[in-house]
Amino acid sequence: AQSVTQPDIHITVSEGASLELRCNYSYGATPYLFWYVQSPGQGLQLLLKYFSGDTLVQGIKGFEAEFKRSQSSFNLRKPSVHWSDAAEYFCAVGPNNNDMRFGAGTRLTVKP
Amino acid sequence: EAQVTQNPRYLITVTGKKLTVTCSQNMNHEYMSWYRQDPGLGLRQIYYSMNVEVTDKGDVPEGYKVSRKEKRNFPLILESPSPNQTSLYFCASKRRGGGSNTGELFFGEGSRLTVL
DSSP, X not given: OOEEEOOOSEEEEETTSOEEEOOEEEOSSOOEEEEEEEOTTSOEEEEXXXXXXXXXXXXXXXXXXXXXXXXXXXXXXXXXXXXGGOEEEEEEEEXXXXXXXXXXXXXXXXXX | OOOEEEEOSEEEEOTTOOEEEEEEESSOXXXXXXXXXXXXXXXXXXXXXXXXXXXXXXXXXXXXXXXXXXXXXXXXXXXXXXGGGOEEEEEXXXXXXXXXXXXXXXXXXXXXXXXX
């Protein structure tokens, strides 16, 4: 069965600094991979997704993620964090988009 | 505006008192799903529905029921709530499809339920 691990429960970065959120997955075949963001009091919003093709995918709000099969990872990155990026981020994996498993989430705090 | 609407947003109830959390989407999506979010556990799927009158269990269906009589509505029913069902619940919908035909999941704003 597929599973997702987000090793970092909470990360704090300074505004303007770069960001990398880690995601490791377990799945027997080529996975479908997603990153979602949850702002306080809100539902989840899709940042980006990977199904096939180019392993570096671009998303909304200046985020990108890279699929590395050899490391079973799909880390999320942003070159310069803004205060509005403070939120909780969830990685998800599935055999398809109908059956996804979510990680436990990483809470991002942005220092001024 | 395309949206998924859940009600109530907040509810405090007592053990054993039946309750229903409604979910409605206006995007004509075939697929709808319920998740619960608990600290340290992320989102876990309770039930999902591929279309009208088609529902299936997710990872944590015990203690919950659902129905899908209309395309736009997917209510979550707790027949006899217990304190371990205290959680934040999310409804989501998307157009049906797998493989390369993958639609984005649209989430409601969540319903925070406390069972005393």
